[in-house]
Amino acid sequence: MAIGGGVPSLPCLALLLLLVSWNVGLLAIARGLPPCEFPAIYNFGDSNSDTGGISAAFYPMGSPTGETFFHRPEGRASDGRLITDFIAEHLGLPYLSAYLDSLGRSFRHGANFATGGSTIRRQNESFFENGVSPFSLDIQTAHYDQFVARTSYLYKNARAEKFRRSRLPRPEDFSKALYVFDIGQNDLAAGFRKMTNEQLNASMRDIVSQLATAVQHLYQQGARTFWIHNTGPIGCLPITLRYIRNPMPGYLDEIGCVKDQNEMASEFNRQLKGMVMQLRGELPEAALTYVDVYTAKYSLIANSTRAGFERAGKMCCGYEWEDKHVWCGQKASINGSEVVAGSCEDPSIFVSWDGVHYTEAANRWISEHIISGLLSDQPNVPITHACYRL
Template sequence: MDFLRILILCVSISLLLQTEADELQLSPCDYPAVYNFGDSNSDTGGIASAFHPPAPPSGETFFKKPVGRASDGRLIIDFIAEHLGIPYLSPYLDSIGSSYRHGANFATGGATIMRPNESWFENGVSPFSLEIQFEQYTQFKDRTAYYVNEVKKKLVKKRLPKPKGFVKALFTLDIGQNDIAAGIRKLSLEQQKAAIPMIISNYSTQIRNLYAKGARTFWIHNTGPIGCLPIATVKVQDPMPGYLDEHGCVKNQNEIAMQFNNDLKYEVLKLRTELYEASIVYVDMYTAKYELIATAKNQGFGGPFQICCGYHGIGYDIRCGNKGNVNGSEVFADSCADPSVVISWDGVHYSEAANHWIANRIVDGSLSDPPMAIMRACHKQL
């Protein structure tokens, strides 16, 4: 470990206890808007607007119809919006009936940090990488200023944010899982590890770009335990000793996720010293999701690798809402009887019940660095 890394970590630890004490004295933030960037974990309908909308039973629990979310109901970003008292975020790519008065969502299912070199039609990789999402935000911000200041029509102004509110907005980011998944598909374990610094470097570049465009409050999720997703565990047959961890997750896939998270956290510490007007909170989603999987039954859920909607196994994948063949029989991937007791909605994404549990686990800041509640994340850390 180099001297700079040791120095930054020591300073961070020395400020941690003071931050916990100081937070109680901080006033709640008044966020006029939230701008979200990410992949399907926080996509509220972007990829559905760009390509094919999801079919039933998607959205059945809360919205009672498909609404572009990869779940039976609300996502973590929806529960964050509820916690902050703002409406659910409209996707930037959805032009029909959308209001952006309190923010916009640039996340799209299948999005990556790196520029994609695969097709959405082939592997479900979004063409809207984090770099493109930033460009879309830039266009959104610039055009908002024009329409609000020049057009001055009541209907337009009612649906768009106030230009002066961008600097006070909360910027949430949840992305990286698909970069790791792409590496698992295409690279050796050593190649995957070697690719992470470049991925983090690109991530950091886009955070700097947002800062240059006036973003000041960042709430950054690390990536979850990808080796615990049922889509990974159900493909395992007669594993070698040590291939799975104590809770049945694919160990080397989680190791890649943890390396990504460690490098991201270190990068966030560096950015705090560079972006001196920014408040940057690093949120440990990995710990929240892994805790849920490890203690599923204690939290009121069934087996952590049960899939509510879809069939996945050795040699077949029938995605939620589709028909397919399993062992010679045609099946329809419908919803399970009670999604509220299942962690995984479709083998990759979480159910509304799981998303709600995870959101409650993170909004108070107990899994954040610094330990800052989302309601007070606008206050700059020393």
């Protein structure tokens, strides 16, 4: 279902979801394949899947984040749950605790190494200037190595301390866990700030190669099941579109997104998919699933009204006045008056939470369409059967 061939309508997408899920179900039954029993999830990524890492590392994320589901800030850049949370729910596992947030957390069923602002390649930019996290993907995998070594030692030496053991992962579970990647959007965003499109395009191979290195490293440590998200349509983000005035013909696509930015995201995704296919041949015991999150997000934006999202092109949380923008939850002085950027009355009718991240309602919609296997390439395998090489 290529975007270049036209975006499917919501009814068509729903029909395809039904047919593909039905066919995958028949395939699994015919082969006698029961659902995988994942004891844990280990996630690597950026703010699209960060469940509290960057908040613990720098400063607590404040209101109104988390208001819809958690009813308090829980380190997520949304009003509620993320795709990562819906994946955990679907697999019957607890929400992932952030590795960097150790207070009162249990890591028996996995850990989240993602942090807001993370990139695949290290960036020479400050988190406080441009929101780029120092925890790039190589640092996240180093954190994983430390996590495995430290928890395995503690588990082995806990002995009769049942409470302590109950919060630690079982060493034998690391090879049975699901390893999720959702990262790359910030590499593109940094490229748009610092490079020409030609330079960014030339850097794609190295960016994707470094993600491949992370997968290979985890495989060498015993990981076997990988669920790899591609990057979304960055040219459709409201924070990008708000600065556009009188665009030249052809600058925006048919649904009003920045065309060249989405083309760059599509090129990244093309190379990422090629990398996944190559790794399938190089890692004989690995099951690697490439997940087309781009199509899910673009389809939602293109068909938002029929999906029940009345304010698809606007952000729920934030404040805009003329050429000024105040980020969600922040304060600013405008014309001598203090302004607090609060949230909208009903986040469920918005696709975008804060101009960059998605609302819980949008995350739920996207999750339903990727978890089912409709948009995965392994071939079309649902997440419940991702441990098999089909």
